[in-house]
Amino acid sequence: MKVLYIGMARTLWLFDFSLMNPTGKSLQPVIDGIKEKYQFAIAPKNPLDFDDTKSLSFKSGTFVNARGVPVVVGLQIYKDGLVVDTLSSSDDSTEFLEKTSKWLNDQFGLSLPPNVRKAYVSQIDFESDVSLMTLNPRFSQFLKLLEKHYKPSDGKLRQFELTSVNCWTEDTNQAGAPAPFKFERKIGPPFSSNHYFSQAPLETEPHIQLLTEFEQMLKI
Numbered sequence: 158m159k160v161l162y163i164g165m166a167r168t169l170w171l172f173d174f175s176l177m178n179p180t181g182k183s184l185q186p187v188i189d190g191i192k193e194k195y196q197f198a199i200a201p202k203n204p205l206d207f208d209d210t211k212s213l214s215f216k217s218g219t220f221v222n223a224r225g226v227p228v229v230v231g232l233q234i235y236k237d238g239l240v241v242d243t244l245s246s247s248d249d250s251t252e253f254l255e256k257t258s259k260w261l262n263d264q265f266g267l268s269l270p271p272n273v274r275k276a277y278v279s280q281i282d283f284e285s286d287v288s289l290m291t292l293n294p295r296f297s298q299f300l301k302l303l304e305k306h307y308k309p310s311d312g313k314l315r316q317f318e319l320t321s322v323n324c325w326t327e328d329t330n331q332a333g334a335p336a337p338f339k340f341e342r343k344i345g346p347p348f349s350s351n352h353y354f355s356q357a358p359l360e361t362e363p364h365i366q367l368l369t370e371f372e373q374m375l376k377i
Contacts, residue, residue: 158365158372161352163243164280166361168250170258171238171333176270177261187265188213194260195220195230211235222249232257238273247277247360278336279364280356282343287375289319289340318348340371 178184184204192200195218201207208214212233220230220243228249231242241250261267290296300317309315321341328334335358346352357364 158369159284160365161282161284163245163361164282164354165278166243166245166247166250166280167240167278168247168254168360169238169240169276169278170254170269171274171276172270172272174234174236174238177267182265182267187261187267190264191215191232191257195232197232212240220249220253222252246362247279248362251360274333276335277358277360278356279359279361280354281361281364281368283353283355283368284351285353285368285372286351287372289322289375291375292319292322318342340368 188201188204191197192215195215197215197218199214199216201213201215204213206213210233212235214234215232218230218232219227221227222245226245228243228245230249230253232253233240239254241253243249243253258269262269296319300319303317304315307315307317321339323337323339323341325337326334329337336356338358339354339356341354342348343350343352343354355364355368357367359367
């Protein structure tokens, strides 16, 4: 497997945001301070400037991680927690939250409550020479049936392929449920490019390890 790029590395810290500001301090200096500290290209104008996701959304900022590398970062403040996205690694997203929460405490007296719940979502584009058809040879029989019954509107015959594996929990799309796992061919590039996309409710490195192990299973 060859990682092409990290499409999203998300860390979520889930808690009642009101507990972080129990005395009702004005959040205007906080908003202005976050925007200035990380040079966000887009930031809320005031504490009521919610976006379509009902969050105070900071987009396209710059965070210098522990290795001294500046990475693009996004922050969303919700009533039930904080969400940080980078395009590098969930380690960077988590480090951003750790350093920013300490800074918010030092500068504004905003302290995280105990028992913060943590979750992750990572999305990775990668190259792989595996075939999902090895999961079950009966898929070949099914695809032949599909091709037999398919009537192309343009008269062009096509070959179908098994292109996706998706796994999710029974409570998917409900609060607290993990993101679905996806292993699928990237829509758009030709099959010959072996371009795949994967999503998992994991940190970046465990996600890469999972994909590597899945590849090995398919090659046995």
